[in-house]
Amino acid sequence: MRVRASLWISLAAAALLSPAVLVVRAVHADLVQFAASRVILPKAPPLPRARQDAPDSERKAQTQATAAQPAFKPLTVVRNKPEELGQVPDHFFWLRPNLMAVQDPVDDQLVFLNDEGRVVGRGTLPPDFTIGEIASGPNIVRLIDKNGRRQMSIARNIDSGAIRSIQALPITPDGATRARLVTRRSADVLQLRDEGDARAKPLEIRSVTGARLAQAYEIPPEPDHFRYVVSEEIAAASPAIRVRVFVRRYTHAGELTGIVHVPLEGFEIVPHDFISVGADGIVRVMVPTAAGVILRKYEFTAPPRAQRVREEDLKHLGRSLREISVDSQVSQTEPSDQFPAAPAPVHVEVVLPPPPPITRAAILANARAFLTVNWVLKADNYSRAGVDNTCSPRQGNIWVRPRHFTRDLIGKTIGPMPYRWGGDDTPQTFLLRVEWGALAGNLCTCRDPTLNYCIFAESAGTDCSGFVSSAWGISKRGTSGLLDVTDTLKDFSELRPGDAIDWPNHHVRLFVGMAPGPETAFMVLESSTRYDCEGVCEATYRPSELSGYRLLRFRGVREDAEAKR
Amino acid sequence: MIRIACTAALACVLLGAAATSAAAISREEDTIRDLTQIFRSPSSVLPNNAFRPNSTLEQEKPPVDIGPGPDERPERVPIRGFPWVVALIDDKSQPQRSFICAGTLVAPDWVLTAAHCTFSWARRWPADPRAYVLTGTENLAKPGPTYAVSRIVVHPEYDPRTRRNDLALLKIETGGKRIALPLALDGPPIGEQVGQIANVLGWGVTNRSLATRATSESLQILQAVVRDDICYSALNYPELRGSGVFCASSLLRYHDTCARFGGGPIVMRDPQGRQYLGGMVSWPASCPPAVDKMTAYLDVQKFVPWIRSVIAMPTETKR
Numbered sequence: 040m041r042v043r044a045s046l047w048i049s050l051a052a053a054a055l056l057s058p059a060v061l062v063v064r065a066v067h068a069d070l071v072q073f074a075a076s077r078v079i080l081p082k083a084p085p086l087p088r089a090r091q092d093a094p095d096s097e098r099k100a101q102t103q104a105t106a107a108q109p110a111f112k113p114l115t116v117v118r119n120k121p122e123e124l125g126q127v128p129d130h131f132f133w134l135r136p137n138l139m140a141v142q143d144p145v146d147d148q149l150v151f152l153n154d155e156g157r158v159v160g161r162g163t164l165p166p167d168f169t170i171g172e173i174a175s176g177p178n179i180v181r182l183i184d185k186n187g188r189r190q191m192s193i194a195r196n197i198d199s200g201a202i203r204s205i206q207a208l209p210i211t212p213d214g215a216t217r218a219r220l221v222t223r224r225s226a227d228v229l230q231l232r233d234e235g236d237a238r239a240k241p242l243e244i245r246s247v248t249g250a251r252l253a254q255a256y257e258i259p260p261e262p263d264h265f266r267y268v269v270s271e272e273i274a275a276a277s278p279a280i281r282v283r284v285f286v287r288r289y290t291h292a293g294e295l296t297g298i299v300h301v302p303l304e305g306f307e308i309v310p311h312d313f314i315s316v317g318a319d320g321i322v323r324v325m326v327p328t329a330a331g332v333i334l335r336k337y338e339f340t341a342p343p344r345a346q347r348v349r350e351e352d353l354k355h356l357g358r359s360l361r362e363i364s365v366d367s368q369v370s371q372t373e374p375s376d377q378f379p380a381a382p383a384p385v386h387v388e389v390v391l392p393p394p395p396p397i398t399r400a401a402i403l404a405n406a407r408a409f410l411t412v413n414w415v416l417k418a419d420n421y422s423r424a425g426v427d428n429t430c431s432p433r434q435g436n437i438w439v440r441p442r443h444f445t446r447d448l449i450g451k452t453i454g455p456m457p458y459r460w461g462g463d464d465t466p467q468t469f470l471l472r473v474e475w476g477a478l479a480g481n482l483c484t485c486r487d488p489t490l491n492y493c494i495f496a497e498s499a500g501t502d503c504s505g506f507v508s509s510a511w512g513i514s515k516r517g518t519s520g521l522l523d524v525t526d527t528l529k530d531f532s533e534l535r536p537g538d539a540i541d542w543p544n545h546h547v548r549l550f551v552g553m554a555p556g557p558e559t560a561f562m563v564l565e566s567s568t569r570y571d572c573e574g575v576c577e578a579t580y581r582p583s584e585l586s587g588y589r590l591l592r593f594r595g596v597r598e599d600a601e602a603k604r
Numbered sequence: 605m606i607r608i609a610c611t612a613a614l615a616c617v618l619l620g621a622a623a624t625s626a627a628a629i630s631r632e633e634d635t636i637r638d639l640t641q642i643f644r645s646p647s648s649v650l651p652n653n654a655f656r657p658n659s660t661l662e663q664e665k666p667p668v669d670i671g672p673g674p675d676e677r678p679e680r681v682p683i684r685g686f687p688w689v690v691a692l693i694d695d696k697s698q699p700q701r702s703f704i705c706a707g708t709l710v711a712p713d714w715v716l717t718a719a720h721c722t723f724s725w726a727r728r729w730p731a732d733p734r735a736y737v738l739t740g741t742e743n744l745a746k747p748g749p750t751y752a753v754s755r756i757v758v759h760p761e762y763d764p765r766t767r768r769n770d771l772a773l774l775k776i777e778t779g780g781k782r783i784a785l786p787l788a789l790d791g792p793p794i795g796e797q798v799g800q801i802a803n804v805l806g807w808g809v810t811n812r813s814l815a816t817r818a819t820s821e822s823l824q825i826l827q828a829v830v831r832d833d834i835c836y837s838a839l840n841y842p843e844l845r846g847s848g849v850f851c852a853s854s855l856l857r858y859h860d861t862c863a864r865f866g867g868g869p870i871v872m873r874d875p876q877g878r879q880y881l882g883g884m885v886s887w888p889a890s891c892p893p894a895v896d897k898m899t900a901y902l903d904v905q906k907f908v909p910w911i912r913s914v915i916a917m918p919t920e921t922k923r
Contacts, residue, residue, distance in 0.1 A: 385752040385777060387733045389726050392760030461641055461730065472634065488694075489701070492730045494641050504729065514764065517729030544732070 111158040113366035115145040116327050119307055123460070123484045123568055124503075124546040127327035128367075129310035130170045132180055132259060133317040135195045139334075140180075141325055142170060144570065145370070151199035156334060156365040160199030164191070165207045169571055173312055175259030183210065219257060223557035229255040231268060240293035242268060247285055247298070247356070249347040250274045251531075253559035253582045258314060264290060267316045271582050273559070274350075277529045279589045280540075282582045285356065286314055286322050288339050297339025299357030309583045321360065331367040336360035389523045394595035397512045402537035402596065405465075406510040406549050406564045409456045409501070409575040412466045416448050419476035420499075430483035430493070437493040439482040441573035457574040458566050459500025460484040460493060463508060463515035472499035482568055503547045506566035506575055507539050510549055511593045519543040525591035531559070531582075539591040548588075554579050561585060633765060643730055645704045645721040647808075647866020650818060651891045676856050678810055678824040683742040687784035689805050689823065689869060690715055691738040691747075692774075694725075699738060699747045700821060705867035706806040707737065707774065708881055709786045711915045715753075717867035718886050718902070719762040719772040726758050726772070737776050739783050744807060744821045749783065751776040757914050759907070768847045770886040771907055773914050787869065789911060791880030794850045794903050797830045797872050802852065802882055804828050806868030810859035811891045820864065828852040828860075828870070830882075835898040848906040850883060853898040860899060862891040870901055 117126040126144035133139050138159070139152045151160035164170075171185035182191045189207040220232040227246030233239040244255040247270075254271040266289045275281040288297035299322045303309055307327045315323050322337040337357040348356065421444060422428070429436040441457045456469050457480030464472060473479060477499035485493035501509065508515045513524060518541055525541075528534060534550055540563060541547040547565075554560035559582060566575045642649050683689065688709040695702035705721035715737055719726075725733035735756070740748030755775035762769045804826040809817060835851030852870070854860040861868070865885040872882030886902040904911075 384734065385754050387725065387735055387753055388755045389728070389733075390755060390757040391726070392758075463637075468634070468637070475631075475634075486731070488643070488731075492643055494643070496641060514727075515729065516727045517731075519732055520726075520728030523726075523728070 111150070111161050111366075113158055113368045114141065114150050114152075114332050115143050115370055116307060116329075116331060116367055117144065117370040118329055119545055120484060120486060125307055126568075126570060127308045127310055128325065128332060130173060130182070130312045131310070131315055131323075131325035132173050132175070132312065133315040133323060134180060134193065134197070136318065138197075138199060139315065139323065140193065140199075141332075147570070149193075149205060151197075151202075152334075152365060154363070156363040158366045160202055162199075162202040163204040165205075168207045173259055180259060221255065221557050227252045227272075229270075229557060231255055231257065233257070233266070239266065239291055242266070242289055242293055244268060244270055244287070245346075246270075246272050247300075247343070247348050248272055248274060248283055248350070248353070250283065251559070253282070255558070258286075258312075258316060265296070265320070266291065267322075269314055271559075273531060273582050276531045276590055277527055279587050280531070280582060280585050282586045283353070284314070284583055286316065286337075286339075287342070288316075288320070295342045298342045299337040299339055300353045301335075301337065301357075302353075303583060303586050306586070309586050311581065311584060322357070325365075329369070331369055332365040334363040334365055336362070389520075391523055394511070394513050394524050394593065396595050396597045397593075398597050399535065399537035401512070402510050402549075402593075403551060405512065406506070406551070408466045409506060409509075409564070409566070410577070411454050412456045412469055413452050413454055414456075414470055414473050414479075415450065415452050416444065416479060417473070417476075418449055420473050420479040421446065421449055423476075423478060423497075426478065426497075430485075432483070432485045432487065432490045432493050437481075437483045437485070437490070438478060438495045438498060440478070441480040441482060442570060443573055444479060455575045456566070457500040458482060458502060458568055458572070459498050459505075460495075460502055460568075461505075462498070462500045462502050463505030464499050464501050465509050469499050469501070480574065482573065484568075500574065501566050503566050506564075507541075507547050507549050510537075510564075511595065513595070518545060518547045521547060521591060522589075524595070525593050528590035528592055531590060533592075534561075534590055535592075537593070537596060539593070540585055540588045541591050542588045548578075548580075550590075551577075643724045645718075645723060645866055647705050647718070647721060647885070648703065648864050651814070651863050675812070676859070677813065678826045678856065678859055680822045681742075681805070681825045683740055683748070683823055686805055686823070686825075686871075687740065688787040691741050691744060691807060692717060692721055692867065693736050693738055693747075693750075694734050696734075696736055696750055699741075699750075700744045700819070703744055703807060703819075703864070706808075706865065706869070706885070707867050708869040708884070709739070709784055710773075710789055710881065710911060711786050712782060713776050713778045714786075714915050715774040715776060716881070716884065716904070716911060717772055717774060718884060719758045719770045720764060720767075720886075721867045722756050722758060722772045722774070723764070725753075726756050735774065737774065742823050751778055751783065753777075759910065766843060766847075767886065768844070769907075770902055771884065771904070771911075773911065787871070788878065788880040789904070789908050791872060791874045791878075791882060791905065793905050794830065794882065795832065797882060798832045800830050800872065801827050801855070802830055803871045804852075804854075804861055804865065804868060804885065805871065806861070806865040806885065808861060808865030808868065808885075809863045810854075810856070811862045812858040814862055814891070818863070826859065826861065827855045829855065830872070831898060835900055844900055848903050849886065849900040850903045851898050852883070852901055853892070860892045860897060861885050870904075 114128050119125040128141045128144055131141040137154045140149050143150050147164055149162045149164060150158055153159050169185040170182050172183040174181040174183060179192045179194050188210055190210045191205050191207050222230040224230055229244045229252050231242040231244055246252040250272040252270060253273050255268055258267050258269055268287045270285045272283040274283050284301040286299045287295055289295055301324050305326055305328050307329050313325045324335040326333050326335055337359055340357055426438050427436045428440050430439045459481045477497050480500045481495050481498040483493050504518045505515045521541055522543060536551050538550045539547055540550050548563035550561060551564050552562045554562050561580050564577055690707045690709055692704045692707055693699045693702045694704060705717055707715040707717035710716045725735050735753035737751045737753060738747045753774045754777045757773045759769040759771050807820050807823055809820050829852060831851040831853055833845060833851055868885045869881055870883035871879050873879055881904050883901040884904050892899040
């Protein structure tokens with residue numbers, strides 16, 4: 040109810056404030072077939088000619104206009120820290136020549152970039168809108184909400200400098216999410232059918248390297264003759280997941296005419312949507328690195344003749360063009376790197392007794408209980424006199440409230456357990472501790488032993504490894520400590536619900552199953568600092584997003600069949 | 605009081621609601637959880653009297669007036685008399701700051717310490733272990749030879765919540781070098797030592813000293829009388845009876861193992877006068893009350909078979 044109310048408020052506010060959005064009579068998605076709409080367009084540059092960059096004079100004018108505009112805040116990258124996942128920009132897409140957009144992870148704004156990597160605009164999204172899918176048309180790009188009920192339309196000729204907020208509208212039933220049908224033919228072949236386009240023939244996507252083809256998805260096609268497909272192949276699962284990403288160019292007749300191999304080296308975290316192709320046929324890859332965001336550009340090369348491309352020949356697939364540095368700031372929470380997770384000078388072997396046995400059903404039941412703790416946020420849990428909601432450990436401030444906890448939520452029942460750095464509460468201890476007045480959650484982390492690792496004892500919740508440890512029924516171990524009680528799986532096909540996907544010294548997720556459908560995607564439960572989670576939540580990841588993670592099986596797990604005997 | 609009542613009520617509700625799951629935690633257990641989240645050994649942080657059942661803060665206050673006579677403090681001792689006493693640290697460059705616990709060399713390359721001292725190392729949390737042993741160190745500011753720990757073997761039945769079986773063995777990389785003569789493990793059982801005086805060693809802080817400082821740099825010796833299991837009836841550690849611990853009380857008024865003594869040896873003598881490892885400071889995270897002046901120590905003699913089995917185990921089958 041609260042969410043719905045805030046939606047109406049945001050709709051009304053956005054309608055008043057934004058000159059650059061579609062304004063629709065506010066009707067809820069459940070009730071409407073299609074709302075009549077009128078379009079208010081600001082003075083904006085005309086649509087560019089397809090597959091051709093803007094003429095020099097126009098570009099010069101644009102540059103001058105940009106120079107005259109106020110400077111916009113750069114994109115933010117929050118670096119990975121040991122035991123903590125950073126936050127990187129996501130949902131990158133190309134709009135028109137010299138204009139791209141990406142979502143900032145910290146303020147969730149849509150940030151517009153030009154070809155030089157400068158930020159040329161920022162627009163605020165409705166607070167409860169989470170981008171799920173990017174769909175595209177000749178004149179607009181549609182961002183579909185994760186729950187598939189609402190969308191935002193970004194006109195390709197948008198005046199990025201003038202936009203302030205972007206409005207979400209009920210989704211139209213005209214196939215905004217295109218009817219794509221993916222069928223698995225074999226381990227290394229997926230068929231992609233676009234039922235929304237009569238011209239389009241089914242595409243047969245084959246693994247380039249012969250490894251398992253995990254994903255094949257179309258990225259927004261631009262108004263030209265081609266279709267672009269991103270594919271992901273799992274090159275190895277042991278000792279860590281290694282993924283190969285390719286972009287292929289097909290004609291509408293279904294002929295493969297070009298390919299690019301996109302290496303995943305240098306990524307701080309691989310975002311969900313990080314590849315886009317412009318009308319100029321150039322592949323743009325948004326790479327969040329430890330030093331900031333860069334844009335890599337690739338040109339298609341002819342597809343390989345060989346059925347299987349060897350590892351050493353992958354570099355010939357696609358030609359790397361210039362790399363652009365994007366206006367970005369890397370957030371460093373004080374004091375970030377004082378105690379980096381460098382390997383210890385001598386590897387210490389830890390000999391532990393066999394962990395207590397547990398069935399997979401019990402692991403999943405333990406884990407799911409974190410989603411339905413159903414605790415009541417009291418004023419005591421929200422704030423405390425003398426405790427600032429700030430993470431500045433040197434000044435003694437080591438508590439940060441999860442962002443989604445607002446004063447309005449006091450007295451309300453909340454389902455999932457919040458994230459608490461260093462925490463290992465079970466639902467039971469969490470309830471008790473919030474009853475005792477512990478502050479709910481804590482997002483302030485640091486690595487300095489002299490600051491006691493920023494552990495704020497009077498808070499309650501669980502962090503990633505605390506969550507997985509609790510699900511397995513053992514006392515809390517760190518993300519590398521979990522390696523002492525687990526075996527590494529050799530292949531992802533061995534993964535079973537209750538296993539873990541672990542990036543030692545960074546993050547760990549509990550695997551709960553493969554996503555339904557022919558594509559390979561991993562459904563997990565995790566306790567994450569990510570702003571769209573900030574506690575225990577469910578998520579689905581593509582293999583590329585899990586690049587570098589290890590597949591672990593708890594040594595105490597007792598297969599259910601074995602348990603029944 | 606209200607809070608305790610609320611807690612009890614809530615605990616009852618939780619117990620009723622989750623009959624099959626573990627019982628709701630108590631406030632004391634919760635305090636222990638908080639303490640273990642300090643990531644240092646509980647020995648190296650200031651004592652928390654929540655660990656001591658039925659003790660009050662008033663009892664724990666150091667007395668202002670200790671009566672006539674000089675204030676006898678624990679004696680500082682030279683390391684050469686006790687070459688098998690080692691210090692555990694996790695930062696070679698800052699031995700004073702990173703001191704965790706004491707330990708005892710029980711074999712040429714094995715150190716015995718308390719399991720709680722290896723808390724963060726064994727869990728690799730919040731950082732991968734960088735575990736070192738300082739030998740020949742009288743004063744932490746002047747560390748002797750340092751050796752890296754390469755294996756941590758925690759007692760398989762160690763329970764951090766109940767404090768049972770609180771011992772761990774650390775293998776150190778000596779490179780074949782003989783660093784010191786280990787302390788003998790064999791000796792008479794604790795029952796035969798009742799009334800005898802034993803030496804407690806470590807770089808710790810006693811109750812009275814705690815009023816003026818939180819850390820200590822020098823190796824000190826405390827003399828304590830072995831009291832068998834009498835402290836269980838003195839409202840202390842009743843749950844530890846029969847779990848491999850014994851009671852002892854310091855001979856110095858208001859000075860007892862209080863903080864940072866964890867893992868330190870309690871050295872006894874057999875009838876021939878030979879020194880052996882009789883006990884170990886286990887959970888000194890609460891100071892003995894001024895009144896009964898007694899605390900529980902780990903009875904190492906009960907664990908000698910396990911210690912020997914670990915040391916004798918071939919490397920490749922240790923997991």
